[in-house]
Amino acid sequence: MIDAVIPPRSGTAFRLEKGQVLTVTDVEGVQVADLLAYNADDVREVVSSGRTLDYAETIQLTTGHVLYSNRSNRMLTIVEDTVGRHDFLLTPCSEATFRHFYPDQPVHRGCFGNLAEALAPFDVEPDMIPCAFNIFMNVPVAADGRICVEPPLSKAGDRIRLRAEMNLVIGLTACSAYASNGGRFKPIGYAINDS
Numbered sequence: 094m095i096d097a098v099i100p101p102r103s104g105t106a107f108r109l110e111k112g113q114v115l116t117v118t119d120v121e122g123v124q125v126a127d128l129l130a131y132n133a134d135d136v137r138e139v140v141s142s143g144r145t146l147d148y149a150e151t152i153q154l155t156t157g158h159v160l161y162s163n164r165s166n167r168m169l170t171i172v173e174d175t176v177g178r179h180d181f182l183l184t185p186c187s188e189a190t191f192r193h194f195y196p197d198q199p200v201h202r203g204c205f206g207n208l209a210e211a212l213a214p215f216d217v218e219p220d221m222i223p224c225a226f227n228i229f230m231n232v233p234v235a236a237d238g239r240i241c242v243e244p245p246l247s248k249a250g251d252r253i254r255l256r257a258e259m260n261l262v263i264g265l266t267a268c269s270a271y272a273s274n275g276g277r278f279k280p281i282g283y284a285i286n287d288s
């Protein structure tokens with residue numbers, strides 16, 4: 094169920110029509126994919142972490158949960174999830190986060206830069222990039238509220254499938270940050286099916 098592969102530390106953008114199902118596959122395992130969704134008819138409407146977590150009443154999103162927009166409309170429904178651990182708290186990695194967390198490593202534009210370039214043809218500007226739904230990202234929350242970024246629990250072939258509830262523009266990456274991906278950068282596979 095893989096039509097295309099996103100090379101390590103890169104990203105892409107494409108349309109996903111209402112009713113179509115997007116499958117995102119961790120090809121080798123232990124790899125995060127940042128996902129953004131915009132209303133294809135008005136890209137000022139965008140997926141919202143705050144709205145989604147509010148309506149879901151949990152931060153552990155999995156099969157059956159809906160990703161909502163900033164206008165409280167349904168954008169995507171998770172119809173299958175073989176991992177059950179994703180993050181919707183943190184923003185895409187960027188040049189600034191590389192400087193903050195990895196001062197001794199080369200700076201990379203990260204998911205933010207990759208998404209900005211891929212989404213530019215759809216009239217999405219960098220300031221229109223919000224908190225992404227971070228597929229396979231493992232950010233446990235401790236009892237005292239502290240969070241940390243652990244390696245993903247996903248293994249080779251694990252996948253999540255999301256059905257579009259409106260016509261969408263999707264941004265999708267193979268994440269570039271060290272901690273998020275267990276210190277090694279792998280590709281992400283995806284496919285689009287009509288149901």
Ligand SMILES: [Zn+2]
Binds near residue numbers: 203205268269270273
């Ligand atoms: Zn990233």
